[in-house]
Amino acid sequence: MTPAIDLVRKRAVSHQLHHYQHDAAAASYGLEAAEKLGLLPQQVFKTLVLSLDAKQLAVAVLPVDQLLSMKLAAKALGAKKADMANAQDVMRSTGYVLGGVSPLGQKKLLPTVIDSSAQQFATIYVSAGRRGLEIELSAADLCTLLNAKFAPLCQG
Numbered sequence: 001m002t003p004a005i006d007l008v009r010k011r012a013v014s015h016q017l018h019h020y021q022h023d024a025a026a027a028s029y030g031l032e033a034a035e036k037l038g039l040l041p042q043q044v045f046k047t048l049v050l051s052l053d054a055k056q057l058a059v060a061v062l063p064v065d066q067l068l069s070m071k072l073a074a075k076a077l078g079a080k081k082a083d084m085a086n087a088q089d090v091m092r093s094t095g096y097v098l099g100g101v102s103p104l105g106q107k108k109l110l111p112t113v114i115d116s117s118a119q120q121f122a123t124i125y126v127s128a129g130r131r132g133l134e135i136e137l138s139a140a141d142l143c144t145l146l147n148a149k150f151a152p153l154c155q156g
Contacts, residue, residue: 002129003105030064
């Protein structure tokens with residue numbers, strides 16, 4: 001089990017786990033998950049850890065087929081500037097390896113924003129904390145578990 005799975009079970013949140021054979025050569029872990037599970041890429045969400053104003057870490061959750069707008073992310077998280085956090089900080093803060101970072105069960109709960117497009121689906125898929133493992137749950141439950149908010153995050 002992963003900390004993400006432990007969290008949803010502990011909080012008795014309705015969810016389903018989906019396994020697939022991860023290919024280490026995959027160009028995009030998120031798009032690989034969507035393809036191998038036969039899902040719309042818009043319904044599979046990636047977890048990006050950001051550095052706000054060069055000092056605080058935060059999380060953005062958005063569809064795997066979209067690009068994050070740093071300007072929209074900064075605005076949604078109440079910062080002047082957002083950049084991608086460096087890999088070492090991501091792994092140290094979340095407890096997960098890159099490509100398997102879940103928004104759930106991180107070592108420390110970071111300020112989190114979820115792209116508002118998640119609200120159009122009955123359920124969405126996010127990493128369960130390991131490459132090749134996704135967790136399906138409602139966007140509302142994800143938002144509650146993370147004490148997050150919804151906002152537009154994607155470019156164009």
